[in-house]
Amino acid sequence: MGEFSPNSHAVVVRGLRRQYGERVVIDGLDLAIGTGEFVALLGESGCGKTTLLRALAGLDEADDGTIESTGEIAVVFQEHRLMAWLPLWENVALGMNTATGRVLAQNALGEVGLAGRENDWPLNLSGGQAQRVALARALVREPGLLLLDEPFAALDALTRIKMHVLIRELVARHHPGVLLVTHDVDEAIAIADRILVMRSGKIAISLDVARETEAGRGPLRARLLHELGVDVPDAAHV
Numbered sequence: 494m495g496e497f498s499p500n501s502h503a504v505v506v507r508g509l510r511r512q513y514g515e516r517v518v519i520d521g522l523d524l525a526i527g528t529g530e531f532v533a534l535l536g537e538s539g540c541g542k543t544t545l546l547r548a549l550a551g552l553d554e555a556d557d558g559t560i561e562s563t564g565e566i567a568v569v570f571q572e573h574r575l576m577a578w579l580p581l582w583e584n585v586a587l588g589m590n591t592a593t594g595r596v597l598a599q600n601a602l603g604e605v606g607l608a609g610r611e612n613d614w615p616l617n618l619s620g621g622q623a624q625r626v627a628l629a630r631a632l633v634r635e636p637g638l639l640l641l642d643e644p645f646a647a648l649d650a651l652t653r654i655k656m657h658v659l660i661r662e663l664v665a666r667h668h669p670g671v672l673l674v675t676h677d678v679d680e681a682i683a684i685a686d687r688i689l690v691m692r693s694g695k696i697a698i699s700l701d702v703a704r705e706t707e708a709g710r711g712p713l714r715a716r717l718l719h720e721l722g723v724d725v726p727d728a729a730h731v
């Protein structure tokens with residue numbers, strides 16, 4: 494990686510290191526995500542994806558290295574983490590001034606397809622709707638960096654595809670840098686501009702997919718599966 498201009502990057506990570514006892518999980522990792530860039534992070538189970546995300550979110554201390562980010566950082570997890578005793582708008586506006594928070598929450602709920610539902614309760618929502626509220630809560634603060642920790646993994650296949658379309662629209666409108674942790678190679682290819690593979694505590698591979706043609710996606714999928722330790726005879730048709 495070359496030199497980064499902090500102004501055009503949502504986050505720049507240099508030499509990040511994290512270890513648990515003797516086990517080094519992140520080992521001098523470098524990473525830069527541009528403003529408005531959608532990056533997916535793949536890696537074998539236990540390679541340190543969640544550890545990296547937690548360090549970026551400030552939920553965990555790093556042992557060494559620097560993380561420079563230009564704006565707020567928001568996280569959406571696999572489970573929605575909404576508060577059952579608060580109506581949807583209050584979940585979205587949590588910690589904001591009530592009057593402006595309410596208006597911003599209403600707008601954000603409209604953006605995720607839940608207009609008019611601001612006084613409804615989390616318990617009345619489907620899994621997909623609850624994740625929409627979680628996205629609204631993250632984006633209402635206009636974060637510079639949006640961290641997504643497998644937010645669509647628990648959803649059914651059709652709902653997941655709808656969420657892929659929605660998240661792309663939201664990112665195009667709000668321009669945060671995005672880091673999506675996923676186990677799903679097809680999800681990564683469908684929505685990311687760039688795919689990273691993490692291995693041995695570092696970013697081992699960075700592949701541009703934004704301009705990949707339809708014909709190029711089969712070989713790309715096979716390559717990514719191979720990098721993740723899965724070799725299939727003709728991966729384009731699996």
Ligand SMILES: Nc1ncnc2c1ncn2[C@@H]1O[C@H](COP(=O)(O)OP(=O)(O)OP(=O)(O)O)[C@@H](O)[C@H]1O
Pocket residue numbers: 513518536537538539540541542543544545
């Ligand atoms: N708090 C902790 N204390 C000790 N070891 C930990 C802790 N958190 C994570 N680890 C270890 O660090 C390694 C990386 O864990 P991490 O959860 O970051 O991996 P991951 O790539 O997100 O895995 P998965 O894909 O299965 O979610 C694992 O070996 C895990 O056991």
